[in-house]
Amino acid sequence: MLELRNVSFEVPSENSDNKIIVNNVSFVVPDDKFVVITGPNGSGKSTLAKLIMGIEKPTSGQILFDGVDITEMSITDRAKMGISFAFQQPVRFKGIRVLDMLRLASGKASLSVSEACTYLARVGLCAKDYINREINSSLSGGELKRIEIASVMARGTRLSVFDEPEAGIDLWSFQNLIRVFENMREHTHGSILIISHQERILNIADEIVLISGGKVTTHGRADTILPELLAGTSSDMTLCSRFHEEGGKSDA
Amino acid sequence: MLDAVQRRILEEVADLHETPIGAYNIRANGQSAERQTTANVDIVTKADRSGIDVHILPHTTNESVHIPVVISESGIEEIVYNDFYVGEGADVVIVAGCGIHNCGDQDSSHNGIHRFFLSRGARIKYVEKHYGEGDGNGQNIMNPTTEVYLEEDAVMEMETVQIKGVDSTDRRMIATLAKGAKLIVRERLMTHGQQSAISYYHVDMNGEGCSCDLVSRSVARDESYQKFDSLIVGNAPCTGHTECDAIIMDSARVLAVPQLDANNIDASLIHEAAIGKIAGEQLIKLMTLGLSEAEAEEQIIQGFLK
Numbered sequence A: 001m002l003e004l005r006n007v008s009f010e011v012p013s014e015n016s017d018n019k020i021i022v023n024n025v026s027f028v029v030p031d032d033k034f035v036v037i038t039g040p041n042g043s044g045k046s047t048l049a050k051l052i053m054g055i056e057k058p059t060s061g062q063i064l065f066d067g068v069d070i071t072e073m074s075i076t077d078r079a080k081m082g083i084s085f086a087f088q089q090p091v092r093f094k095g096i097r098v099l100d101m102l103r104l105a106s107g108k109a110s111l112s113v114s115e116a117c118t119y120l121a122r123v124g125l126c127a128k129d130y131i132n133r134e135i136n137s138s139l140s141g142g143e144l145k146r147i148e149i150a151s152v153m154a155r156g157t158r159l160s161v162f163d164e165p166e167a168g169i170d171l172w173s174f175q176n177l178i179r180v181f182e183n184m185r186e187h188t189h190g191s192i193l194i195i196s197h198q199e200r201i202l203n204i205a206d207e208i209v210l211i212s213g214g215k216v217t218t219h220g221r222a223d224t225i226l227p228e229l230l231a232g233t234s235s236d237m238t239l240c241s242r243f244h245e246e247g248g249k250s251d252a
Numbered sequence B: 001m002l003d004a005v006q007r008r009i010l011e012e013v014a015d016l017h018e019t020p021i022g023a024y025n026i027r028a029n030g031q032s033a034e035r036q037t038t039a040n041v042d043i044v045t046k047a048d049r050s051g052i053d054v055h056i057l058p059h060t061t062n063e064s065v066h067i068p069v070v071i072s073e074s075g076i077e078e079i080v081y082n083d084f085y086v087g088e089g090a091d092v093v094i095v096a097g098c099g100i101h102n103c104g105d106q107d108s109s110h111n112g113i114h115r116f117f118l119s120r121g122a123r124i125k126y127v128e129k130h131y132g133e134g135d136g137n138g139q140n141i142m143n144p145t146t147e148v149y150l151e152e153d154a155v156m157e158m159e160t161v162q163i164k165g166v167d168s169t170d171r172r173m174i175a176t177l178a179k180g181a182k183l184i185v186r187e188r189l190m191t192h193g194q195q196s197a198i199s200y201y202h203v204d205m206n207g208e209g210c211s212c213d214l215v216s217r218s219v220a221r222d223e224s225y226q227k228f229d230s231l232i233v234g235n236a237p238c239t240g241h242t243e244c245d246a247i248i249m250d251s252a253r254v255l256a257v258p259q260l261d262a263n264n265i266d267a268s269l270i271h272e273a274a275i276g277k278i279a280g281e282q283l284i285k286l287m288t289l290g291l292s293e294a295e296a297e298e299q300i301i302q303g304f305l306k
């Protein structure tokens, strides 16, 4: 179980006031649950994910994992405790092959080629074409994204955080990706936290957390929140309409 | 016969676990220790100075020549001249390499001057590896010079690796390419401590349609110093590419001095150089897989120098 208690993240800005990116966020990701975070661009979702993984440290508040305060813990220690993170923009490496990455991810230097291939197959990559490729700039955006998802699956930890896993995944593979997450949810004993803008991912969530302007504006069961979201009555949509108004003004 | 230390160093530089198959000449502590020739590959000791002449008959294929050098005594300083004459249409692998084990207080140095004369259509893959070890105060010094003469349509692919233990190296490569000839160089270099490594390349592309591709990847750690100095001259319609990609760490210094000299309107020459520290996001990514920062660094370097 992951618990965020009054987590805030501020950065210094040009004027003396700090810029608040994550503002007093509290919520719980229960064991074996599938939670989706959604919200407008720039609302602080990726920052929140980085705070959970330890890539950024909160300026105030606490993060607990299985009851242990991990607020001050390093990335490595959190990873060892059982947290994984698939980046919104995966990193490229010269010389590190897909197989090497899956071996590092699984923690098994002995991970066999066929085991590695099953992870790639699950994200819809024809394994033999990719296993020996370097994770360098020769990979397309969508390929990189799938390899990133496969590496988090290979870790098989108790909490997996995916930052917009659907981004760059083509229309034809999208349904398979949904199935991948549904499978993960059925077979892994752990929680999944996905940041997504996709209705079809929101559809399979147990719970939805709506973030806007760095704050949690709504949090609850998907079946109650989703209709409201789609009807456009939430604050998320209010923000969108404001955007349209401003756009209209500048046009005039 | 070689002793245990020499055998182990031989493994490091030439991946040789036993006596190689095919032609070989093993030089140990300044003397030729073991040699074997084949019907197509002859090895002859030079009469006027130290070194060997290797003659490879035209159209020799599927053969290899190993010429490793091992120095296990402190204070050996040698200059060795090795010439390779590769006959028309031959296609062979040549493995050189130098390993120094220096536990004494005197410097040990090996200056190997290798000249390659490739006849029309000949192809070689040339692999050299430099390695040093020893806990004495004596320095391990290696200054290899490689001169390459490629006749029409000859192809040379060179792989040069220096990962550990060489205190000072000043390597030079000079190449001349005739029509349709091709030169490919892959350099891998790592320096640490107070080491210094200079790589100098001068390639003259004289024949129509010849090409050269020179890629160096290096890691400079601690207070070490590296200089990558390359000059590609295009005197004919040709294509040339050099790339220097360096990771800099600690208080190291890396200097890249690329030069392109085009004397023909159809000479197409490209140079790419990048020097920088390990990207923070690469470290972070590997740490999210449970690696410590130091482990992540090692993985990134290992991959980069592969």
Ligand SMILES: Nc1ncnc2c1ncn2[C@@H]1O[C@H](COP(=O)(O)OP(=O)(O)OP(=O)(O)O)[C@@H](O)[C@H]1O
Pocket (backbone or CB within 6 Å): A011, A021, A039, A040, A041, A042, A043, A044, A045, A046, A047, A048, A088
């Ligand atoms: N270190 C930082 N310094 C200054 N501003 C930052 C920093 N990190 C994030 N921001 C800003 O904080 C806001 C939230 O960024 P974040 O990446 O978390 O958004 P997001 O919700 O993931 O957006 P998207 O849907 O576009 O991925 C953005 O306005 C961003 O520019």
Ligand SMILES: [Mg+2]
Pocket (backbone or CB within 6 Å): A045, A046, A047, A088, A163
């Ligand atoms: Mg984001």
